[in-house]
Amino acid sequence: MNPSIIIADDHPLVLKGLQGFLTEKNYNIxxxxxxxxxxxxxxxxxxxxxxILDIRMPHLSGIEIAELCNEKIDTKIILITFEKNGVFYHQAKQLNIYGYLLKEFALVEIENCLKSVIKGAPYFSKEIEDQFPKEKEIVNIDALTPSEKRILKLIANNKTAKEIAKILCISNRTVEKHKSHIIKKFNLESKHNSLSIFAKENEDFLD
Incomplete structure (x- = not known):
């Protein structure tokens, strides 16, 4: 089943173009x-x-909406922009944005982006990735939210997801969501113990 989608853009032609294209492709707008x-x-x-959100919009930007949604709503955010702006790009990376497209390539890339995001894999436009290569790999624990830090500390202490949920009075699903965010923020490998190893290596910075 095609995913449910909301589109926002303050440029009428861009909004109409994206909406028409995705409707024609039978996406659920x-x-x-x-x-x-x-x-x-x-x-x-x-x-x-x-x-699918424009980065620059009146009242709230796409980045600000992503910040409001982070940890509260499971909606996956795709940002689109005309600007090749390193500040926006790195903010998007920190906020676990799932997609980042330049508007000039949006109609060309949006289907591949959506297919990737549906599978849970982030998709960043090659043009923007080439311009702002990944910052390698300086561990910035301050990029974590307080909740993520608490969970990482408990992982370092060999607590299971079920135990963490009980200790913090949250659901197992919320624990797994936080763990997924941590893995994405630090580009950890998909091995089952990679998060545990990372937590133990950085435990001293979590107090």
């Missing part, structure tokens, strides 16, 4: 918005699988 405030209301109301 729940709604569209021309500013960030409307977009965030739609996300809260519908909790779509995916939200």
């Amino acid at each position: 729940l709604g569209s918005a021309t500013n960030g405030k409307e977009a965030y209301k739609l996300i809260l109301k519908h909790e779509p699988d995916i939200a």
Whole structure:
């Protein structure tokens, strides 16, 4: 089944073009918005699988919406922009954004991006990735939220996800979501014990 999608962009032609293209491809478009405030209301109301958001919009930017959604809503965020801006790019990386496309290539890349995101794999436009290569691999524990730090500390102490959920009075699903965010933030390998090894290596920085 195709994912549910919300689109937001303050450029009418871009919004109409994306909406028409995805509708033609039989994607499930729940709604569209021309500013960030409307977009965030739609996300809260519908909790779509995916939200395709312009970075620069009136009232709330795509980045600000991603910050509001982070840890609260499972909607996967795809950002689109005309700007080749390193600040936005690195903010997107820190916020666990699932997709990042330049508008000039959006209609060419959006289907591949959506297919990747549906599978849980982030998709960043090659043009933007080439311009801003990955910053290698300086561990910045401050990139973690307080909740992520607490969970990583407990992982370092050999606690299971079930035990962590009980200690922090949260659901197992929330624990797994935090773990997934940590793995993405630090580009950890997909091996089953990679997060445990990382937690133990960096335990001294988690106090």
